[in-house]
Amino acid sequence: MTTRAVVIGVGHYLPERVVPNSEFEKTLETSDEWIRTRSGIERRHFAAEDETTSDLAMFAARKAIENAGLEPDDIDAIVVATSTPDLTFPSVATMVQQKLGMTRGFGFDVQAVCAGFIYALSTANALVVSGQAKRVMVIGAETFSRIMDWTDRGTCVLFGDGAGALVLEAQDSAGDISDRGVLSSDLNSDGRYRDMLYVDGGVSTTGDSGKLRMQGNALFRQAVEKLSSTATAALDKIGLNDDAVDWIVPHQANIRIIQGTAKKLGIPMERVIVTVQDHGNTSAASIPLAMSVGVQQGKIKKGDLLVAEAIGGGLAWGAVVLRW
Numbered sequence: 001m002t003t004r005a006v007v008i009g010v011g012h013y014l015p016e017r018v019v020p021n022s023e024f025e026k027t028l029e030t031s032d033e034w035i036r037t038r039s040g041i042e043r044r045h046f047a048a049e050d051e052t053t054s055d056l057a058m059f060a061a062r063k064a065i066e067n068a069g070l071e072p073d074d075i076d077a078i079v080v081a082t083s084t085p086d087l088t089f090p091s092v093a094t095m096v097q098q099k100l101g102m103t104r105g106f107g108f109d110v111q112a113v114c115a116g117f118i119y120a121l122s123t124a125n126a127l128v129v130s131g132q133a134k135r136v137m138v139i140g141a142e143t144f145s146r147i148m149d150w151t152d153r154g155t156c157v158l159f160g161d162g163a164g165a166l167v168l169e170a171q172d173s174a175g176d177i178s179d180r181g182v183l184s185s186d187l188n189s190d191g192r193y194r195d196m197l198y199v200d201g202g203v204s205t206t207g208d209s210g211k212l213r214m215q216g217n218a219l220f221r222q223a224v225e226k227l228s229s230t231a232t233a234a235l236d237k238i239g240l241n242d243d244a245v246d247w248i249v250p251h252q253a254n255i256r257i258i259q260g261t262a263k264k265l266g267i268p269m270e271r272v273i274v275t276v277q278d279h280g281n282t283s284a285a286s287i288p289l290a291m292s293v294g295v296q297q298g299k300i301k302k303g304d305l306l307v308a309e310a311i312g313g314g315l316a317w318g319a320v321v322l323r324w
């Protein structure tokens, strides 16, 4: 018998305001055509001025709790992946705890930029299998619109805001690859690549939150290689290969990266969940958003084998294999 962290609820939230590519044509030397062909993005959602990351996270969490048929106090822990918290501290997780009306449990944030949800899911799994929590809410939530330089056409057209959430529950399982739940993970980082994607401000440097800077083309070249190798490594750990995979749920940064990674893994695009056209790059929120949309669309079903993979600032990258 093995304890597995099994997904029992999923939900997402997108802010009301939808911004099509054409809106950037008014202020920047760019075009809908360039953005579509280079990134696959057609539109993105931006949070309202008074809407914060913890608001987005709370709405997604409420839906996941409802989907699981639970009440907030049935949750033992909240792990939020974000790089755009409401405040330097306290954590977004504790704000979500309060907004949900939870009176027990604990919460904390994980920061691994666009790979954040992979790190958070892996951490939540560890809490469950070690017996520290029976039910864990894992959330990816971001307001990247707040760290955009609106004069930099190489970045500001690519990102969006949103949140997605999963509820994991400890369940007794056979201990083999037919089990539902998280089956393996592979985490990596390499700080030597820091200049490829970073924010040029922070508490102990400039004292403000700064703006996102990215060497898009250099990062692009790293992405396909690292994403395919981390996905393969996570599958290798449990003796599986690409044939066993029902769905790749990739970080949604660029359709060309998603296609290149799928091709390297030998998985046809029909088995890849793609939301980048509607959400843009929502950093740590992109994978749980894609999972939630994939379920809503009737694609991801109970028992399917999923590989989620992501890369972002750090560089930090990784993959999780889970059976839905």
Ligand code: UT7
Residues within 6 Å of the ligand: 029, 030, 031, 034, 035, 038, 039, 114, 153, 154, 155, 157, 197, 215, 216, 217, 218, 219, 220, 223, 253, 254, 257, 281, 283, 311, 312, 313
């Ligand atoms: O979430 C974390 C992970 N993030 C990523 O993995 C992002 C990785 N990078 C990318 O997605 C792509 O590199 C971009 C979409 C950012 C850029 O696509 P690219 O094919 O790598 O283009 P590029 O950076 O090589 O730029 C090509 C040209 C440049 O002009 P010149 O130097 O050739 O004259 C850019 O200045 O496109 C220009 N350009 C634009 N043109 C119109 C850059 N941004 C824009 C724009 N509109 N918005």
